[in-house]
Amino acid sequence: MIDTAPQQTLETALDKIVAKDVNVFYGTFQAIKHASLTMKDQHVTALIGPSGCGKSTFIRALNRMHDLTPGARVEGTILLDGEDVYGPDADPVVIRHRIGMVFQRPNPFPKTIYENVVYGPRIHGERDKSKLDEIAERALRQAALWDEVKDRMQRSALDLSGGQQQRLCIARAVALNPEVILMDEPASALDPIATSKIEDLIGQLTDHYTVVIVTHSMQQAARISDFTAFFHLGEIVEVGPTSQIFTHPKEKRTEDYITGRFG
Amino acid sequence: MAITTARSARSVAANRSVRARKMADAIATAILWAMASSIIVMLAAFVLYMVYLGGQALTPSFIFGVPKETTAGGGVGPEIYNSFYILFLTLLFTVPIAVAAGVYIQEYARPGTFRNVVQFSAESLATVPSVVMGLFGLLVFVYLFKWKFTALGGALTLTLLNLPALMRVTQEALASVPDTLREASMALAGTKWQTITRVVLPSAIGRLTTGVVLIAGRIFGETAALIFTAGLSVPFNNPYDLNPMRPAETLAVHLWYTHSESIVPDVDRIGNGSALVLLIMVLIFNVAARVLGRQLTKRFTGRAS
Incomplete structure (x- = not known):
């Protein structure tokens, strides 16, 4: 009975992002086919599936990153708090302000640690030095990086280790105070210790943010997510509470994948 | 027994082949080293010879004095000044246009006709020999605009000459900035312009500076x-004139002029001295620009080079 407690919160949580019948094309190649998925507010939704199944393509559709790729086209509806992300009035800059993103490889700017964290607030017009300092500290604390870098904020971000760089990228994303954070295999380029730090961090982020994470590691999905969606060949095969997906999958393909029969 | 023999025969053959390969490696290394070293030797020999020839000419009256038309003892002060003046004017026109065009082509232009035409024009412009470009400058600035020989005409001609090269350098500098940085900036709700001015250009500043050098x-x-276009003379009354609409013979032109046209008796002294001054100027400029590039990189990226 205790087991059902988190699931109840899952059921009562609000819908943060709702994707309905989403198709993504690269030129004539269809990478995502009729994908529908609801991502709950202040919960972690994990997208799993074998390489090339379209999970990264799907997550990049949520904050309109495909706008930057020549030849990419997104069809269908994606609602953020009920507003169409691809609607005629939607501004991609505003959308990306509300939906932050962390990439597969740490990609800090070749600037100081401080300048990396305050980049977002700065380009949105925050000039007050003490405000920026405050934002930087809050963001770095949320990313569990503050203690490691507080004495070397003016050093280059490129001098940090890979794991620290990735947490810096998370800090940089949360500095904008987004509502949703998308993570595209954020730990795939990191060693196990750095990975476990990132995973702990993701658990804490749901106090403030909705998290959507792409991962090829089923263990990771099982450890950190509330909801799991299984992608295969551009389709969402099955969606459900993580515990259910991993213990009682309804679809044969899901079961084959999580038991390691392919992928 | 047979097995042992076969094995030892094989190992002898293997040893021989290893020795031959090691030998080939050593020879190749030596040849490559010699080739690389020859560059140092050539440069050293060249610089030493220049210093030997021009060294005596480098007196204050030569470096700061004004040139003479018919008698010995002329200096190259105004020519040095003009070299820098025309360099400054040329960069003033070239850098903004070339960088802006490079940014447009690399960051904004989608593949298509316009982009291809700009690329093609730049490549065609880059292959025009400088003497032909000089003739064009003569026809346009000197005759058509009736400017006569002017520093401005010279600078504009040099702008045409160097624009394509700097545009290409800009494109390559921008292309060297990883797309992941652009994505990072866009994902932080940056606009394209903010991404270019705050991330892409600062990351490319080192390569851009090298290109400008x-x-x-x-x-x-x-x-x-x-x-x-800029002529073979300096203003008689005011050799250090700031006005761009006057003749401006540069040091390199003066070097050519003294050796081919001038009737002064100390042609060799002036020629050798000018060559050495030119060499030193280029060297100083190179070092200064390198230091500047490193400073800029450090300032923008928080890290040395």
């Missing part, structure tokens, strides 16, 4: 394009 070296040494 290379262009500057070419401008210092350019003669053919300037003979027809």
Whole structure:
């Protein structure tokens, strides 16, 4: 009975992002086919599936990153708090302000640690030095990086280790105070210790943010997510509470994948 | 027994082949080393010879004095000044246009006709020999605009000459900035313009500075394009005139002029001295620009080079 407690919160949580019948094309190649998925507010939704199944393509559709790729086209509806992300009035800059993103490889700017964290607030017009300092500290604390870098904020971000760089990228994303954070295999380029730090961090982020994470590691999905969606060949095969997906999958393909029969 | 023999035979053959390969490696290394070293030797020999020839000429009256038309003892002060003046004017026109065009082509233009035409034009412009460009400058600035020989005409001609090269350098500098940085900026709700001005250009500043230095070296040494446009003289009354609408013979042009046209008796002294001064100027400029590039990189990226 205790087991059902988190699931109840899952059921009562609000819908943060709702994707309905989403198709993504690269030129004539269809990478995502009729994908529908609801991502709950202040919960972690994990997208799993074998390489090339379209999970990264799907997550990049949520904050309109495909706008930057020549030849990419997104069809269908994606609602953020009920507003169409691809609607005629939607501004991609505003959308990306509300939906932050962390990439597969740490990609800090070749600037100081401080300048990396305050980049977002700065380009949105925050000039007050003490405000920026405050934002930087809050963001770095949320990313569990503050203690490691507080004495070397003016050093280059490129001098940090890979794991620290990735947490810096998370800090940089949360500095904008987004509502949703998308993570595209954020730990795939990191060693196990750095990975476990990132995973702990993701658990804490749901106090403030909705998290959507792409991962090829089923263990990771099982450890950190509330909801799991299984992608295969551009389709969402099955969606459900993580515990259910991993213990009682309804679809044969899901079961084959999580038991390691392919992928 | 048979097995042992076969094995030892094989190992002898293997040893021989290893020795031969090691030998080939050593020879190749030696040859490559010699080739690389020959560059140092050539440079050293060249610089020493220049210093030997021109060293005596480098007196204050030569470096700061004004040139003479018929008698010995002329200096190159105004020519040095003009070299820098025309360099400054040329960079003033070239850098903004070339960087802006490079940014547009690399960051904004989608593949298509316009982009191809700009690329094609730049490549065609880059292949025009400088003497032809000088002739063009003569026809347009000197005759058509009736400017006569002017520093401005020379600088504009050099702008045409160097624009494509700097545009290409800009494109390559921008292309060297990883797309992941652009994505990072866009994902932080940056606009394209903010991404370019705050992330892409600062990351490319080192390569851009190097490109500008290379262009500057070419401008210092350019003669053919300037003979027809900036002329072979300096203003008699006011050799250090700031007005761009007056003749402006540069040091490189002066070097050519003294050796081919001048009737002064100390041609060799002036020629050798000018060559050495030109060399030193280019060297100073190179070092200064490198230091500047490193400073800029450090300032923008928080890290040395």
